Amino acid sequence: MNYYFLPRILGLKSSVTITNFPCLDKFKSLPDPQRIYVTWSDGVNWQNRFIGEIALNQAIKIHLDDLPEDCPLDKTSFVFFHYKEIPEKTDRLVTSDHMFYMPTWRGNIELYSDYTATSYSGEYQHEMAYYIKKGTLISLSPMFQNGANIHNKLLFVNMTPDPTLEKHEFITVNPKTDDILHRTEVCANTCNVIDFSGVEFPEDVVTLSVSKGMAGVPIYFSHNDTFTQMSFEHTHPPTSFVQYGDAIAIQRNLKQSWLSKYV
């Protein structure tokens, strides 16, 4: 089972598209229909609200504005679907492996203005939320852009079974000079929007973003002043720099090298 998050960014709207069909036929379909929920952490419990159903072969777009009125504006709303009835309040995140497929069961997460839209196909995997109790992040990105009219943000999404809203340090560095370009705090169980206004990015090296206390999905968002042009894409985890063999050992070496340097 996967979760799809709805970012909150001033001046923009967001939506997620969920589908009740797998991408390949070798995966079995889910019972029809599935029940759609929105969930958020209030710091003590996970609040779950039933918001509709999705039939077999259906694709539905859920807008931030469509959510129930009691979804708080200062918390991140995550959409998921499940075949069971789920209580309105749970002390642990509702998890299930009934959608475990490779490639993963994706959704489309979109940011849009009155003029244009940008999206990426992704998800927050159940396995990532369930098994990574205290993770770390190293994200190498060439996607920050310099320019008079260009603004850069990093969306860093985290989910854990425990409804904690614990905070962790998050830094972005120039790995060649070790200069710290940006330092901030990020919150667990949240789609954190980190604003890099005023930061000039190096052109001859990627940026390296580090979180020692929290794993998550980093997505890079660039836009102009008026949101008439936008770009939105995530970075791969370091395991994808290689394929086959012991990619985890290679990632471990990479993480140890850089985490020990900056955190």
Add this chain to the structure above:
Amino acid sequence: MKKYLSKVKLVANFPLIQRARAVLNLNPAQDLKPLSKSHIVSDLFVFRCSDDWSTELSLFNFPSYMYPDAMCQESCLLVFYDASGFEVGRKSYELASLEMKRISISDCIPKSIMLGSFSVFHHSTLIERVKKQGSYITERGYVGYKNNSSDLYSYCHGNMKALSKSVHQNRVRSVVGRSKVKLRYRPQLLISDSDSLELIYVNPSPSQESLLLKFFDKQHQIVEEHFVEIPKFGTYLHKIDNSERLIHTFENWGRIVLWRPVIFKYYKTHFDVLHG
């Protein structure tokens, strides 16, 4: 039992066994292990270059981030194909440890070529360290697209491990997984929110492949079908006029196991690029 299953998985992923699985249609792999351990793997990325479009690769020495103690420089070979699948150029770049270069694809290919694909092969001494883990260095890329009304690049990463090349040989080989029968791929998204869009498919397989596209309305009824043959290493662009917003979803059928398109959706002032 767990030990037994992991051994079965290991054997099933031996390079020759993977190829036999494809021939026998026994759960064909999405991508194939290169036949030699000295190979480097790359996605096959789409480029668009014209008066209207530019494409930029953010090429960085990512192997040096895996082993920063080695301070390793590398040589990167870019191989370009036109839409018909003909190789139209190769270009090499030297990168210092941790270095990044922004490569404008229009500087690397003849001016007359507006659509095609390219791969990136990283060569350095770090291949030996990666080999010891039983792995292959793999370029998954970050490619930026800009049209003539843009101030910024819109990024999309690669979506298919496609080709491999040995350091010692010129030949580029396909490592994409294929099935004996046609398989369906259904992108998990909606395409009904823009007036026009383009689907771009590359064919990294070692032979011509047929592609069947099916488009559906909101009730999941077929609205349109389209059939095309894409040559080996070729690129195909399919334009869709959806001004009546009739088409909601689509699927593609072909022998490539995970045949994902790059999608360009057009809005009032800009475009969105994503992998399906």
